[in-house]
Amino acid sequence: MEKFILALDEGTTSARAMIFDKDSNVLGSGQYEFPQYFPKPGWVEHNPEEIWNAQVVAIKTALEKAKIGPEKIASIGITNQRETTIVWDKNGKPLYNAIVWQCRRTSEMVEKIKHEYGDIIKEKTGLVPDAYFSASKLKWLLDNVPGLREKAEKGEIKFGTVDSFLIYKLTGEHVTDYSNASRTMLFNIKKLEWDDELLELFDIPQSLLPEVKESSEIYGYTKKEILGREIPVSGDAGDQQAALFGQACFEEGMVKATYGTGNFILANTGKMILYSDNLLTTIAWGLNGEVNYALEGSIFITGAAIQWLRDGLKIIRDATETEELAIRVLSNEGVYFVPAFVGLGAPYWDQYARGLIIGITRGTTREHIARATLEAIAYLTRDVIEEMEKLIQVKELRVDGGATKNDFLMQFQADIINKNVIRPVVQETTSLGAAYLAGLAVEYWESLEEIRNLWKIERTFEPVMDEEKRKRLYAGWKEAVKRALAWAKVVEGL
Numbered sequence: 001m002e003k004f005i006l007a008l009d010e011g012t013t014s015a016r017a018m019i020f021d022k023d024s025n026v027l028g029s030g031q032y033e034f035p036q037y038f039p040k041p042g043w044v045e046h047n048p049e050e051i052w053n054a055q056v057v058a059i060k061t062a063l064e065k066a067k068i069g070p071e072k073i074a075s076i077g078i079t080n081q082r083e084t085t086i087v088w089d090k091n092g093k094p095l096y097n098a099i100v101w102q103c104r105r106t107s108e109m110v111e112k113i114k115h116e117y118g119d120i121i122k123e124k125t126g127l128v129p130d131a132y133f134s135a136s137k138l139k140w141l142l143d144n145v146p147g148l149r150e151k152a153e154k155g156e157i158k159f160g161t162v163d164s165f166l167i168y169k170l171t172g173e174h175v176t177d178y179s180n181a182s183r184t185m186l187f188n189i190k191k192l193e194w195d196d197e198l199l200e201l202f203d204i205p206q207s208l209l210p211e212v213k214e215s216s217e218i219y220g221y222t223k224k225e226i227l228g229r230e231i232p233v234s235g236d237a238g239d240q241q242a243a244l245f246g247q248a249c250f251e252e253g254m255v256k257a258t259y260g261t262g263n264f265i266l267a268n269t270g271k272m273i274l275y276s277d278n279l280l281t282t283i284a285w286g287l288n289g290e291v292n293y294a295l296e297g298s299i300f301i302t303g304a305a306i307q308w309l310r311d312g313l314k315i316i317r318d319a320t321e322t323e324e325l326a327i328r329v330l331s332n333e334g335v336y337f338v339p340a341f342v343g344l345g346a347p348y349w350d351q352y353a354r355g356l357i358i359g360i361t362r363g364t365t366r367e368h369i370a371r372a373t374l375e376a377i378a379y380l381t382r383d384v385i386e387e388m389e390k391l392i393q394v395k396e397l398r399v400d401g402g403a404t405k406n407d408f409l410m411q412f413q414a415d416i417i418n419k420n421v422i423r424p425v426v427q428e429t430t431s432l433g434a435a436y437l438a439g440l441a442v443e444y445w446e447s448l449e450e451i452r453n454l455w456k457i458e459r460t461f462e463p464v465m466d467e468e469k470r471k472r473l474y475a476g477w478k479e480a481v482k483r484a485l486a487w488a489k490v491v492e493g494l
């Protein structure tokens with residue numbers, strides 16, 4: 001009987017399920033959005049039960065679309081929005097809403113810790129201390145949800161990122177993988193264990209923590225009541241690391257960029273733990289008894305700026321319209337847009353930066369604004385690649401995610417980094433990465449070599465811009481960014 005792999009991609013706004021065959025074709029998929037909660041300015045939450053329900057419906061839809069039953073699923077791989085923090089009890093009942101990676105409620109807490117412990121945190125976890133990661137979110141929950149700390153001390157509750165929560169719901173096992181653990185700011189990426197000193201710093205009892213496993217091994221089997229069968233769950237990786245795997249970036253120096261709500265650029269650094277002041281060092285995956293590291297530049301707002309043109313400014317009907325608008329003008333004519341809506345992530349790490357559109361004249365039109373938004377995505381990506389190039393050589397960029405459909409953006413990206421930008425045939429690289437990890441563990445796929453051969457180029461964008469123009473445009477961008485930095489503090493002090 002021919003079998004397939006089911007990948008669950010639990011993202012920030014929706015839960016997806018995709019079914020792949022051996023040649024990495026998609027047989028069927030399902031996708032369900034769940035509500036976003038913003039209880040206070042800067043706070044972002046999800047209801048974990050709503051995530052779970054969306055995920056289950058997505059699985060059922062994917063099976064229906066693929067016209068197959070669960071008996072045809074060889075194994076399941078999980079990939080997820082990272083850092084988002086959930087606590088639940090032994091019955092799998094969440095004890096509070098999930099605190100989402102974008103949530104800024106613990107900014108001040110981290111700001112205080114940063115001065116004294118910044119270097120230690122970087123050394124142990126590879127991360128630039130920020131409210132982005134799970135540690136401060138978990139501390140907030142233990143300190144603010146009535147009764148939670150007492151329960152934690154009695155060993156009655158469990159913490160995990162979304163992968164861990166889903167695996168618990170599916171199988172009853174409390175585990176996570178190296179790639180997700182490395183985003184908590186509690187995991188020592190050299191010793192490959194939860195770090196006692198950091199647990200003490202954030203006042204977190206050891207008993208809450210999931211066991212950390214490789215990204216490709218059998219964690220458990222689905223409970224019969226969910227899909228009517230016991231199916232192995234055998235792949236787990238954070239969504240950006242899964243995309244690196246799905247892009248077959250298996251060798252040192254290979255780089256991928258995912259263009260979604262934000263952009264996440266990861267470079268495989270193999271066995272090397274490279275430290276950069278302005279990038280994150282993270283675990284890409286654990287496989288066959290070894291851990292593979294990566295450098296990461298996380299840009300918080302890219303595609304979300306396009307959504308803002310649509311929903312906030314209402315100057316476009318849908319995201320694809322940005323392309324026809326952008327090519328109607330010959331250049332940005334001096335207009336730059338820095339989409340620092342929630343501060344700036346890599347490589348600036350300024351929580352107080354705010355968005356700006358600069359260079360506006362009486363002649364500025366929505367065409368210029370649309371173009372400046374797309375260009376900003378490319379400039380932000382170059383900012384990260386420049387940082388990477390201080391440590392490694394970047395030859396070319398493999399791309400995926402919603403905005404890579406935009407040919408203007410892809411060409412401008414190639415021009416502005418002066419490197420080839422390569423778009424693969426299969427764009428579902430995040431889900432595909434999770435599927436590969438799951439499939440390798442049950443010998444559905446035999447080797448990395450086999451997977452490497454499945455990766456195919458759809459189109460290569462080659463740089464054509466002259467050096468003088470590239471320099472001039474990028475210099476303008478750097479000037480615009482300078483003016484956006486620290487803005488929230490500036491206006492607060494007036």
Ligand SMILES: Nc1ncnc2c1ncn2[C@@H]1O[C@H](COP(=O)(O)OP(=O)(O)O)[C@@H](O)[C@H]1O
Binds near residue numbers: 012323
């Ligand atoms: N043709 C396009 N041009 C520019 N941006 C686009 C285009 N199509 C989609 N996007 C942007 O890509 C994002 C969706 O990508 P997706 O990979 O689905 O993101 P996520 O997984 O983060 O939700 C949206 O923010 C949208 O604005």
Ligand SMILES: O=P(O)(O)OC[C@H](O)CO
Binds near residue numbers: 240261
């Ligand atoms: O859900 P996405 O695709 O926007 O990814 C979110 C990242 O994992 C956050 O670190």
